[in-house]
Amino acid sequence: MTENNDRLFVMERVFNAPRELVFEAYSTAEHLKNWWGPKGWTLPVCEVDFRPGGVWFYCMKGSVGSEDGDIMESWGKAVYQEIVEPERIVYKDTFVDSEGNRIEGTPEMVIMVEFVEENGKTRLISKTLFETAAQLQQVLEMGMEQGFNETLDRLDAYLDKVSV
Numbered sequence: 001m002t003e004n005n006d007r008l009f010v011m012e013r014v015f016n017a018p019r020e021l022v023f024e025a026y027s028t029a030e031h032l033k034n035w036w037g038p039k040g041w042t043l044p045v046c047e048v049d050f051r052p053g054g055v056w057f058y059c060m061k062g063s064v065g066s067e068d069g070d071i072m073e074s075w076g077k078a079v080y081q082e083i084v085e086p087e088r089i090v091y092k093d094t095f096v097d098s099e100g101n102r103i104e105g106t107p108e109m110v111i112m113v114e115f116v117e118e119n120g121k122t123r124l125i126s127k128t129l130f131e132t133a134a135q136l137q138q139v140l141e142m143g144m145e146q147g148f149n150e151t152l153d154r155l156d157a158y159l160d161k162v163s164v
Helices: 021-026 133-141 145-163
Strands: 004-005 008-015 042-048 053-060 072-084 088-096 108-120 122-131
Touching: 008 021, 008 133, 008 145, 021 088, 021 108, 021 145, 122 133, 133 145
Parallel strands: none
Antiparallel strands: 004 008, 008 122, 042 053, 053 072, 072 088, 088 108, 108 122
16 A cells, blocks of 8 residues: 655555564665565665664665666665664665765655554555655655565565565
C-alpha cells in the first residue's frame, strides 16, 4: 500500500518473516548489501554505525532504463535519530556525493520505519517526511515509488531465503 499526502510518503508491506529478522535486515550492513535498492541495483558501499547519532553511508549502483547500459551511482547518508529495537528506526536521509557531502538542491528526508508483529509475520510501515510538498514531488518524479516497491520486493525475496 502506498499513500502520499502533501509532504508525507507512506508505504506498507507485510512480510512472512518474524519481526526481529525484518528489523535485523534493515539495520545491519551484512543484510542490507543483499537487498537494498531497486531491481538490478547493487549496494557496493554500505557502512552502518547502527546507534542514535550513528551514520549509514551507502552507494547504490545500477542502470536506469538506459539502452546503452550506462551505470549510475546514487550515494546516500542517513543519520539515525531513534532506534527502538525491534519496533522502530528513525533516520534523516540525504543525497550525498561519494565524500558524504550533501548534493545541493536535493531533499533531506526524515524516515520512520515501524515493524509491527502480526501473527508471526511483520507489517513494515515506512513514512518519509519531506520539508516541502515540492520535495516530495521531486523524488516521486525521480521514480521513488517504483524504486521503493522494487526494493521491498527484493527484501521479501531475501527474507524468504534467510528465514528457511
